Amino acid sequence: MIGSNLDDMVGGGYQANEESHSILYSIGIQILNLGISLALLANAASATSLDRIEYDLLANSYLSQENALEVRIRLEGAGYFPYLTKARVDGKEFTRVIVDVNGSQEEVKNVGDELVQKGLIGEYEPIEDTKDADIPEILSKRGYLPKKTPETNPRIENVLILYTEAFQNDGPLTTLERAELFRDLIASHWDINTHMKLVQDYEKREIDNFDVLMYIGENYRIRIPRALINDVNHTTKEVLWINYHPWKLNTRKLGFRVSDKHSRDFNRISYRNYDFRLNPTDTSLVHLTNPAKAEVLAWLVDDETGKRNPAIVNANENFLYVSYLPPAVPYLDEQIPFFNVLHETFGHHEKQATALIRLEDLNQYTYRNTQPLNDLGNYLFSENIPFHFGIIPRYINPAKEMDLTIDQDIDFLHSLRLLISKNGVPVLHGYTHQYDGETGIDFEFWDESKNKPIEGDSEEFAQRRVISALNILKKAKLSTDIWETPHYKASEVDYKIFKKIFPIIYDDRNGINVPFIFKRDNTIFSPFELYSLSSLESINGIITNAKKIYDCFEDPSISFFYHPYLFRDQELGEKSLNRIINSLRDMGYEFRSIYDLLEKEKSFEEKVILAKRSFQKGIDLVAYSKDTYFSYQINKELDHWEDVGVEWVKLKTVLYQKNINSSSIFVDEERTASDESLEYIINKLHKRGFNVLFEPLVNLKHQRKGEWMGMIRPDDWDLWFENYSGFIEHYAKLAQKNEVEQFVIGVELNSTHKYKEEWEQIIDNTRKHYQGVIVFASNFDAYETVPFWDKLDVIAMNFYFPINRRDDWYQPWAEVKDGYHNPSYEDLLDGWQLWVATLDRWQERMNKPILVTEAGYASQRGCTYQPWSWYLGESNFEEQYLAYKALYEVWSKKQIVNGKFEGGNYLQGIYFFHWADEKPANDRSYVPSQEAKSIIGKWFTGTESSEVDNNG
Numbered sequence: 001m002i003g004s005n006l007d008d009m010v011g012g013g014y015q016a017n018e019e020s021h022s023i024l025y026s027i028g029i030q031i032l033n034l035g036i037s038l039a040l041l042a043n044a045a046s047a048t049s050l051d052r053i054e055y056d057l058l059a060n061s062y063l064s065q066e067n068a069l070e071v072r073i074r075l076e077g078a079g080y081f082p083y084l085t086k087a088r089v090d091g092k093e094f095t096r097v098i099v100d101v102n103g104s105q106e107e108v109k110n111v112g113d114e115l116v117q118k119g120l121i122g123e124y125e126p127i128e129d130t131k132d133a134d135i136p137e138i139l140s141k142r143g144y145l146p147k148k149t150p151e152t153n154p155r156i157e158n159v160l161i162l163y164t165e166a167f168q169n170d171g172p173l174t175t176l177e178r179a180e181l182f183r184d185l186i187a188s189h190w191d192i193n194t195h196m197k198l199v200q201d202y203e204k205r206e207i208d209n210f211d212v213l214m215y216i217g218e219n220y221r222i223r224i225p226r227a228l229i230n231d232v233n234h235t236t237k238e239v240l241w242i243n244y245h246p247w248k249l250n251t252r253k254l255g256f257r258v259s260d261k262h263s264r265d266f267n268r269i270s271y272r273n274y275d276f277r278l279n280p281t282d283t284s285l286v287h288l289t290n291p292a293k294a295e296v297l298a299w300l301v302d303d304e305t306g307k308r309n310p311a312i313v314n315a316n317e318n319f320l321y322v323s324y325l326p327p328a329v330p331y332l333d334e335q336i337p338f339f340n341v342l343h344e345t346f347g348h349h350e351k352q353a354t355a356l357i358r359l360e361d362l363n364q365y366t367y368r369n370t371q372p373l374n375d376l377g378n379y380l381f382s383e384n385i386p387f388h389f390g391i392i393p394r395y396i397n398p399a400k401e402m403d404l405t406i407d408q409d410i411d412f413l414h415s416l417r418l419l420i421s422k423n424g425v426p427v428l429h430g431y432t433h434q435y436d437g438e439t440g441i442d443f444e445f446w447d448e449s450k451n452k453p454i455e456g457d458s459e460e461f462a463q464r465r466v467i468s469a470l471n472i473l474k475k476a477k478l479s480t481d482i483w484e485t486p487h488y489k490a491s492e493v494d495y496k497i498f499k500k501i502f503p504i505i506y507d508d509r510n511g512i513n514v515p516f517i518f519k520r521d522n523t524i525f526s527p528f529e530l531y532s533l534s535s536l537e538s539i540n541g542i543i544t545n546a547k548k549i550y551d552c553f554e555d556p557s558i559s560f561f562y563h564p565y566l567f568r569d570q571e572l573g574e575k576s577l578n579r580i581i582n583s584l585r586d587m588g589y590e591f592r593s594i595y596d597l598l599e600k601e602k603s604f605e606e607k608v609i610l611a612k613r614s615f616q617k618g619i620d621l622v623a624y625s626k627d628t629y630f631s632y633q634i635n636k637e638l639d640h641w642e643d644v645g646v647e648w649v650k651l652k653t654v655l656y657q658k659n660i661n662s663s664s665i666f667v668d669e670e671r672t673a674s675d676e677s678l679e680y681i682i683n684k685l686h687k688r689g690f691n692v693l694f695e696p697l698v699n700l701k702h703q704r705k706g707e708w709m710g711m712i713r714p715d716d717w718d719l720w721f722e723n724y725s726g727f728i729e730h731y732a733k734l735a736q737k738n739e740v741e742q743f744v745i746g747v748e749l750n751s752t753h754k755y756k757e758e759w760e761q762i763i764d765n766t767r768k769h770y771q772g773v774i775v776f777a778s779n780f781d782a783y784e785t786v787p788f789w790d791k792l793d794v795i796a797m798n799f800y801f802p803i804n805r806r807d808d809w810y811q812p813w814a815e816v817k818d819g820y821h822n823p824s825y826e827d828l829l830d831g832w833q834l835w836v837a838t839l840d841r842w843q844e845r846m847n848k849p850i851l852v853t854e855a856g857y858a859s860q861r862g863c864t865y866q867p868w869s870w871y872l873g874e875s876n877f878e879e880q881y882l883a884y885k886a887l888y889e890v891w892s893k894k895q896i897v898n899g900k901f902e903g904g905n906y907l908q909g910i911y912f913f914h915w916a917d918e919k920p921a922n923d924r925s926y927v928p929s930q931e932a933k934s935i936i937g938k939w940f941t942g943t944e945s946s947e948v949d950n951n952g
Contacts, residue, residue, distance in 0.1 A: 054129045055108045057099040059121040062087060066612070068095035073606050074120050075099060076141070079479075080111075081133035097121075100133035102474065135470050136463075136501045139481045143601035144503055144524050146188045146517040149349040149555040156238065156346050157635060158684075159192050160210040162199040162228070164219035175218045178325075181512070181520075182216065185339070188518035190346040193684045195630065195676065202228045207235050209630045212345055217244030218325060224248060235318075240345050242322045243284060254315040255293025258323070259285040266300035266324075269311050271337035274548045275301075278334045283324045286310040297344075298337045300324065312341050320345050327512060333528075333545075335514050340553045349555040354597060355546070355589040356559040357581075358484075358506065359389040360532065361429065361440045362416070364406050365397070366565060370415040376567045377415075379574060381422035383581060386593035388506065389419055390429030390484050390561075393472035395439045407476040416478065425593050426478060427506050430486035431469035445490035453491035462490070462497040482506050482594070499523040504594065506559075515549050515556035517597045524598060527557035533566070539576050543583045550587050557597060558589070604739045608772050611691060611741040612793065613899030616909020617940040618648035618693065620854060621681070623673035629681035636917055638688055644933065645940030648741075649685050650693040650853065650911045653678060655727055656701045660712045663719040665698055665727060675734060682738045693911065695744035695777070695853070696731045698724070710750035710779055721758045728762055732770040742773040744853065748798060750782040763791045777853040789846060794908055798854040803831030803886065804864040813862055813872050822879060823864055828886035831864070836890060840904065849901040849908035852891075856913035856926045857883040875922040877929045884928065884935040892939055912936055 059082065060071055068084055075082040081100040086093060099115070101108050105126045112124035163179035173181065183194045192212075199215065204227040207213050213232065215224075224245055232239055233250045241249075251257040262282050269276040278300070286309055288294055298311040300323065313321045326338040343349065359376065367373050380387050395404045406412055420426065434442035435454050445462065447454045466483075473479055483502035490498070498505060499521065506526045512518075515528040528549060530542045542560050549556045560580070566572045581591070602610075619641055623629050629651070641649070653673035657665050678694075685692055698709055714720035728745050735743040745766055746752070752759070759776075766774055777796045778786050789795055804823045823831070843850055857863040859880040862872040867883070894907040901908070916927045928936065937943075 054102045055105055055126040056101050056129050057108045057112050057115075058125045058127045059097045059099050059112075059115065060123055061096060062089060062094040063096065065095050066609070068097050069605065070609050071097045071121065073603065073609065075115075076138055077606075078118065078120055080115075080120075081135055081138055081474075081479075083131065083133040098127070098131075098133075099124075100474075102129055102132070135474065135479075136467060139470075139503065140501050141603050141605075142481055142503045143522060143603060144519075144598040145601050146519055146524065147597055147599050148189070148191045149352050151191070151347045151349055153348055154191070156190065156192055156211045158210045158632070159186070159194045159212040159214055159346075160206065161194055161196045161214045161216070162202060163196065163216045164199055164222050167219040167221050175216070178218065179216055181327075182214070184520045185512070185514060185518050186342065186346060189339070189516045190342075191687070192346060193680065193687060195680045197676070199224050199228065205231060206630075207231045207237055209627075209632045210237065212238040212240060214240040214242075214345075215245075216242045216325075217246075220244050237318065238345050239319045240322075240342070241319065243282075243325045246284070246321055252289070253293075254319055254321075255290035256286055256288045256310070256313055256315060256321070258321070259287070261285055263309070265302040265305070265307065266309060267303055268301050269298055269334050269337055270301050270308075271298040271311075271340075272552050274552055276334045276337055278324075281324050283309060286313060286321070286323050288313075297341050312337065314341070314344055333513060335512065336528075336549060336552050339514055339516075343554050351588070352555045353550055353587070353589040354527075354557040354592045355584050356526070356557070356594055357385065357387045357591065358427065358559065358561040359387060359419075359424075359564050360561045361392060361433065361563060362389050363392040363395045363433070363439055364404055364409045364412040365395040365402065366440060367412060367415065368409075370411050372564045372567045373415040374418055376564045377419045377422040377424060379567070379577075380424075385581065385591040386423045386425065386596070387419075387591075388425045388427050388482070388594065389416075390427045391416065391473070391478070391480075392429050392431075392433045392439055392486075393469045393476075394432045396432045396434055397438045398436065399438070405472050405475075406478075407472055413476055413478075416476075423593070425482070425595065426480040427482040427484045428466075428469055428473070428480050428502075429484045431465040433486040443489055444486040445494045446487070448489075453493070457491050457493060459493055459497055462494040463501075466497060466501055504598075506594065515553045515558060517557060517594070524594075526559055526594060527597075528559065530558055530560040532561045532563070533572060533576060533580060534563075536571060536576075539572075539580060542580055546584055546589065547587055550589065604771065607691070607739065607741050611773050614647070614909075615895045615907070616648045616691070616693075616851065616911070617646055618650055618909055618911035619646045619915050620650045620652070620856075620911050620913040622652050622914055623654075623677070625671055626669065626674045627677050629673055629677040633917075634681070634684075637915060638685075638690075640917060641690075641915070642688075644937035645942075646690070647940075648691045648693060648909065648911065650695055651678065651681060651685075652695050652697060653731070655696060655698045657698060657712070657714075657720075659700060659702050660707050661715050663714040663716040663723065665720070665723045668701075678734065679738055682740060686739070691741045693742040693744065693775070693853070694731070694735050694740045695747060696727060697744075697747040698749075708748075710748050710782070712749070712751055717755065717758075721755065721762075725762050725765065729765060729769060732766045735772065736770045740772060742775055743770055744775045744777055744796070747777045747853075748779040748782075750779055750785070753778075753782065753785045753787065756787040759788045760791055763788065775851065775853065784842065789848065792848075794851045795843070795846060795848045796851040796853045799852045799910070800855075800868040801832075801835045802865055802867060803828050803835070803883070813866060813869065816865070817862060817873055820862055820865065822861070822876075823882065825882050825885060828864055828882055829889060832886060832890045836894075843906050849896060849906050851908040852910040854913045855887065855910055856928070857932075858924060858926050859919070859929060860924045870926075872924075875924045877931070880929055881931040881935070884932040888935050888939050910939075 072082045072084060082097050083100065085096050085098060087096050099111065101111050108126040115121045115124065161179055161183055163175050166175045179196055183196060186192065187194055202225050229248050246258040247260050262284055264280045264282055266278060266283055267280050268278050283300060294313050294315040296310045297314055300309045300311040309323065311323055315321065320341065322338065327335050393406050395402065430444045433439045433444050435444055445454060481502055482504040483498050484506045485498065488507040503522065504524045508529045513528050517527055518525055530545050533539055533542060546558055549558055562577060567574055655665050655672060656668050682692055700707065700709060732743060745762055763774060773793045775794060775796045776792055777798055780797055780800050783797045804827060857867055857880045858870060859875055859877050860872040861874050861876040861879060863879050864883045866872065891907055894905055896905050896908060913926055919927045919929055
C-alpha cells in the first residue's frame with residue numbers, strides 16, 4: 001500500500017540494478033565479493049598480503065548526518081560494508097561515508113566505479129584503511145519475513161491466544177514459552193495478528209473482537225472463567241482448544257465428550273494413513289457421541305495394545321479439539337499433522353511444495369582437490385537447482401599440526417566463487433568446526449564426550465569465534481548472513497550470540513521441526529530437516545519422508561544436505577543425488593533457495609528516513625477505552641482507509657490529570673488504552689502496510705467551562721514535569737520496541753511552552769530511548785511561542801484555524817450564531833489567505849517542514865468559525881464539506897514533492913480527525929460525511945473515489 005520506498009528515494013540507477021539481478025541479489029545478500037567483479041577477485045590473495053597498504057573507499061563527502069545515514073543504508077542494502085566518520089570544515093561538523101574494501105587502490109577504483117554506475121554514490125576516492133566496518137552489527141540489522149503462501153479462502157485476521165498459569169515445570173517449555181512458540185509459528189505461516197493473555201484474565205464477550213480463540217490447556221488444576229465457557233458454548237467464531245478442560249463445555253453440541261481422566265500410553269499419531277512419532281504425553285481421552293457432528297482427523301495409537309484415541313477432532317465446522325499437548329517432544333515429526341489441521345482453523349493455502357538442498361562441510365583441506373565441488377556446482381546449475389553451501393573458514397587438525405584458512409587458497413576460493421556463479425548461496429558453518437579434534441568431524445561449541453557445553457563456554461567465546469570467521473570471509477572477499485551451527489549443537493548462551501548477529505539460522509537447533517520457514521524474535525529458521533544422503537538407506541528415507549510430508553501438509557518446505565566428496569562415489573554419487581532430485585520433482589516439489597521463501601523487512605532506520613521524506617496521508621484512530629484497539633470494527637475501517645489512500649495512522653492513548661491545577665498525572669484504568677492493546681494495533685497496522693504516528697496526550701478529568709489542557713497551571717511545575725517525563729519515557733520505549741515511525745511528546749500544551757529547559761530535557765531523554773521521528777504538536781494559535789522547535793525533527797500543529805469571520809472568532813458562539821453567515825466555498829478560500837501568508841513567512845524563517853497532526857471539522861453550522869468546537873449547534877453537512885474542499889484546494893498545493901520542502905512546498909503531511917464507517921443523518925460529530933470523505937480520497941489518491949461514497 002505504501003507508495004514511497006527507499007528505491008524511489010535514491011533514484012532510478014539503484015532500482016534498475018535491483019531489477020537486473022536475481023532474487024538473491026535483489027534482497028541484498030549475495031554480497032560475497034563486496035561488489036568487485038569475479039575477474040578481479042581472482043587476484044584476491046595478492047591484494048591481502050601483509051606487506052602492502054590497504055585502502056577503503058570514501059563515498060561522497062561532507063554530508064549531513066541524515067543524508068549520510070541514507071547513503072549508508074543504501075549501501076548496506078546493496079551488500080556493501082560501510083561505516084561513518086565525522087569531519088569538521090570551517091567550524092561545521094559533517095559526516096562522511098566509508099566503504100570497507102580492504103584492498104589495493106585498483107580494487108577500490110573498481111568498487112567505486114561500480115557504485116557510481118549503480119547510482120548508489122555520486123563520487124568517491126581511495127583512502128588508506130584506518131578502521132573496519134562492524135560486520136556483525138550490519139548483519140544484525142538485516143531483517144526478513146517469511147513469505148506467506150497465497151490462501152484459497154482468506155478470512156482469518158485476528159487471533160486471541162489464551163494460556164494457563166504454570167502448575168509445574170517438568171517439560172522443556174513453560175506455559176508462557178509454549179504460548180509464545182505457538183504464536184510465532186502460526187504468525188509465520190498464516191497472515192494473522194495475535195494477542196496473548198492468561199486465561200484467567202479473559203473478559204466476557206472478548207471473543208467477539210477476534211476471528212479465532214485459541215486455548216492452550218496446559219495446567220489441569222486451574223479454573224477457567226465462566227465467561228469463557230459461556231462465550232465458547234454460544235459463539236460462531238473459530239475455536240481451537242488444546243488438551244485440558246473441554247469437559248467444562250457443552251460437548252453435546254460438539255458431538256463428542258472428553259473425560260477428565262488421562263493416559264500416557266500413546267506413542268504415535270496416525271494421520272492420512274501415515275504414522276508420526278510421538279513421545280508418550282499426557283492425553284485426554286475422547287469419546288465420540290455424534291459422528292455426524294464430530295469428525296476425527298487424526299488418531300493416537302498405543303503400539304503395544306493397539307488402543308486408539310482421537311488425537312484431533314473437528315466439530316461443527318468451527319471447533320477444533322486437540323487431545324494432547326503439541327509439540328510433545330522437539331525434533332520428532334508429530335508437529336506435521338497438528339500444524340496441517342490448523343489450516344481448518346486459520347485458512348487453507350494453495351498447494352505449493354519447496355525443497356532446499358545444502359552442500360555440507362566445505363573446507364580447503366577436504367577439497368584440496370576442488371574438482372568434485374566444481375562438478376557438483378555445474379551439475380546443479382544444469383538442473384536449474386539453487387543450492388546452499390556451508391563454508392568452514394578455518395581448517396585445524398591437531399594430530400597433523402595443520403592450520404589453514406580459506407583466504408590462503410586461490411584454487412579453493414575460485415571454486416567457492418564458481419558455486420556462487422552457479423546460483424549457490426553461502427552459509428557460515430562455524431569458525432573451525434572443531435573443539436579439540438579435526439575440522440568437520442569434531443563439534444565446535446559442544447563437548448561430545450561429556451554431552452555438555454565446552455569448558456569456558458560464554459557469550460564472549462561464541463562472539464569471538466563468529467567474528468573471527470566473518471573476518472576470514474572478509475579477507476577472502478566473501479560474506480553471508482546465514483549461520484549453521486557445527487553438528488547443530490551449542491548452548492543457549494552460544495545461540496543467543498548466533499541469533500543476535502545472524503538474521504537466518506539454517507539448522508534444527510530450534511528444536512521445532514516444522515515444514516515451513518518460521519520466525520522467532522528477529523531470527524528466521526529453516527524448515528523441516530530430512531538430514532543427509534549418506535547411505536542407500538538414507539536415499540529411501542529422504543524420498544519416503546518427503547512423500548509423507550507432501551501428502552500430509554498443504555504447502556510444505558523441506559531441506560536435506562549432501563557432502564560434495566560423494567559426488568564421484570559409485571553408490572552415493574551423481575546417480576543417487578539425481579534419483580532424489582527427480583523423485584522430489586515428480587511429487588511436486590520445486591527446488592528453491594531459502595531467500596526465495598523470504599521477503600526483506602525494512603530496518604527501523606530505513607522506515608524513519610522514509611517517514612522524513614514522504615508526504616504523510618493520515619487518519620486519526622482514537623481509543624476511548626482501554627481495549628478499543630482490540631475492537632473488531634477496526635478491521636472494516638482499515639479496509640476503507642486503504643481505499644482512500646491512507647498510508648499513516650495516528651494512535652492516541654489518553655492520560656489524565658484531575659484538573660488544571662493538578663501536578664499528578666495518572667492512567668485511567670477504563671479509558672486509557674492499555675499497553676497490550678497499543679502493541680496489538682501497532683503490529684496490525686504494520687502488517688497491513690500502514691505507518692504509525694503514536695501520540696500519548698494528557699487531558700483533564702474534571703474541567704470547568706472554558707478550561708482545557710492548553711491552560712494548565714499545576715501547583716508544582718517541577719512535580720508535573722517529573723510525572724509527565726516518566727510517562728513519555730515509558731511510551732517512548734514502547735514506540736521503540738514496536739518500531740513506531742513517529743512519536744509525539746506533547747500535544748497542545750500551550751501554557752508549558754515557557755519551560756524551555758524542561759522540554760529540552762524531555763526531548764534529550766526521549767532520544768536515549770527512541771530512534772524515530774520526534775514530534776511536538778502545538779495548537780494552531782501557539783506555534784510561534786514554542787521555543788524548542790530547533791530540537792525537533794519537524795514542526796507539527798493541530799490545524800484548527802478559523803476561516804470564516806476572522807475578526808471575531810474568539811467571541812462566544814452564542815453571541816454570534818444568530819447573525820452567522822453560512823460561508824460559500826469562495827469565502828473559505830479567501831479566509832485561508834491570511835493564515836497561509838503568515839505560515840509561509842514563519843516557515844521560511846524556521847526552515848523546517850510543517851506536519852498537520854490533526855485537522856477536521858464537525859458537521860455543524862459554524863464549524864469554519866470555530867473548528868475546534870464540538871458544541872456549536874444544528875447539523876450542517878454542507879459547511880463541513882466546503883471546509884474540507886477549501887482545505888484541500890489551498891494546502892494540497894503546499895505539500896512536499898519527492899521528499900523535498902522547497903519552493904513553498906513545506907507541508908509534510910496531514911492527519912484527519914476522525915473517521916467512522918457510518919455517519920447518521922443529522923450527525924454533528926467530526927466524522928466526515930460521504931462528500932467530505934471523497935475530498936480525502938481525492939487528496940490521497942489523486943482521483944475521485946466512488947468507493948468512499950459506497951462505504952459511507
